[in-house]
Amino acid sequence: MLLASAATLATWRRAPYPPWLWLPVQTAGVTFVWSGVVLRLRRPANATGRWMILVGFTWYIGDLQLSDNAALFALGFCCFYLSYAALSHLVLALPSGRLRNRYERGVAALLYTMPLVTQGVRYVVEYPPQPQQWGDPQGRYSVWASIGSVFGLALTALTAALVVRRWATAGRPVRRAYAPVWTTMFALGGVVVAATFAALLDAPLGLQKMTLLAYALCMIVTPVALAGGLVRVRMARVRVADLVVRLEESAEPEAVRAAIAEALGDPALELWFPRPPTEGHPGAGYLRTDGAASDVLPGDGRGVTPVVRRGQPLAFLVHDPALREQRPLVDTVLAAAGLALDNARLLAAQRAQLEEIRASRARIALAGDAERQRIQRDLHDGIQHKLLVISILVDRARAAGAAEAGDDGQRPDLASAALYLTEVLHELRALAEGISPPILVEEGLAAAVEALAERGPLPVLACIPHRRWPDHVERTAYFVITEALANTYKHAEATQVRIRADDEPDRLVVEIADDGIGGADPARGTGLRGLEDRVGALDGRLHVNSPPRAGTRLVVELPCAS
């Protein structure tokens, strides 16, 4: 700052340009130094700041030409283009601040040496030389001035070519991350080329002054834009580093979503995956990390960013529209989350398929229930009634026969028929009750279990709230209870069974416990295995605890959110 002020003050009187042009030109050096210092502090690992400071200080070397001291003048004249060389070096070395290969290093070396050589030759040839200024109108130039300009132009073009090549080979996320840096550089390159052409072709003074002003303004803005862009990328990198650590921890879709949401600073961010076509959903659709499915992505003013991999949409971020302004950050985050996203997508798809299977099992179970109920009703309305009527007719025939032939005229075959009809009626009734107990449908679980208890060979103490649960839940609980009771009656050598259900709003938990010999193996009983399937289809759980000599305790837990 001091240097800049001193240089400006010292040259104020002798400034070759009017103040509106001179002040911007002198300010550029300051912004370079400051930006360089900021960058050194915020990103110590990045060497770019060093070159910025160099550009800033060399910016004022040309001012030495305004000195009366011959040695200082010579220094200022010969090193006039040093800051330009440093600037080109800086541009070449972006974004890391380091040159990557020998071409770049070669070009950088030429950038520093060529102007020194041409200016040195000019100093001798044009002696006493006029102060070297941008767009000096009344210059008496030797041919070396033009040679210098041509070299300068060539080196600028070469630098630009290297930069363009790097831009072209960079991936999209990198391009986006450094977008402000690239834009500034290309703008600067354009102004430099324009200014050089203007000088070379002896353009009108006004135009030359304008290009100089543009150049100066560009030089003021450049370091700020560069430093800003680099610092921002650094901030994004810190978050991305956290993100990578968190993504290591879990491939859970929800955890991946939370990590990305935090990295992007949008807690409401949603992560959707393309839904693989399934039997239930043949069309395209989307799956959210929490398992929700939808045919369309949520719109309502939120931003949607697709993540594309190998030409296929991998995922969709639904986010705060403000994130659109932070494409570099979003791209960096998505690049870091790539593999985790892919895993999360597979996991989500797998879950969706499992859920699909579960729903399908539930549908099969419900369809089975409906079918059982239909069969039971058919038995009741048709066969049971007809058999009853037949048995009445047979009874009547027996009575008629007895009346005709006296008490000794009993027909043994009719008597047997009547007996068998009674048996068949009882068996049919038991069968119909077993298929679908009417009392369960009509009176609920408590009454149905009470009816079971009345018929069993052991004392059954049932404590079930007198309320209704959804049909399929009651039915499943009922079948679990009948199966558990059957197992107890058959194997447990128990003296009593206790059945209790809790009155909870959104689930039904039934516990069936006997005081028998225990040691029941749930893997052995096919009945229980079948029930496990049924309970699983309803997203419920079945636990069997049967330690030897300590009774068997079976707990079934059925969610009943309808």
Added chain:
Amino acid sequence: MRIVIAEDSGLLRQMLAEILTARGFTVTAQVATLPELLRAVAADPPDVAVLDIRMPPTHRDEGLEGAERIRASHPSVGLLVLSHYAETSYAMRLLQAADQAVGYLVKDRVRDADRLVDAIKRVASGEVVVDPEVVQRVLTRPRTTDPLAALLPVERQILALMAEGHSNAAIATELSYSLKTIEKRVTSISQKLGLPHPESHERAHVNLRVLAVLAYLRSTLPTTDPTG
């Protein structure tokens, strides 16, 4: 005696009408659904309505619902509910809706015309009839501590008949004991089981007695609500 029959199986309905007509009853209406039954009763209230527990439209418990509604609108109509399945909870529900002139029979009983006719007559005279199958089931269900063990065999018999809805006089006839003996036994049973003591022999008390006995026999846990 005037009867309305509500039964959705046409064959059985016809058979019932035949049996009852042959026994001298007048079948004033034969219907197949609950709405038809309610209309028939409203148009020409019978002495007794014989109704199937399951009827259209929903084939669930229209019979019980019909009984409750008829009792509310026409208290003088006796109600005999027929069911394929002998369920204590149906019987209890029915007895809670109507404490007299009400019966619950398993459908198979229609094979025994005498029994059916007897049940209809008892219902018409205001008694309570509970199917013996229901009573036997609650009587014989396994218990952890069986209070019935304290009863003499004859007392068990009397308890069963009480639960079926018979009056002391009817029980005396059935078992060929004197009324005094039966009354003494009933008092003894009530003491042994802790039932409410039937001070009076009025009909209403007989009916309440059925409910009390059934509720008592049904309860297995001390914590269970005995009327549940």
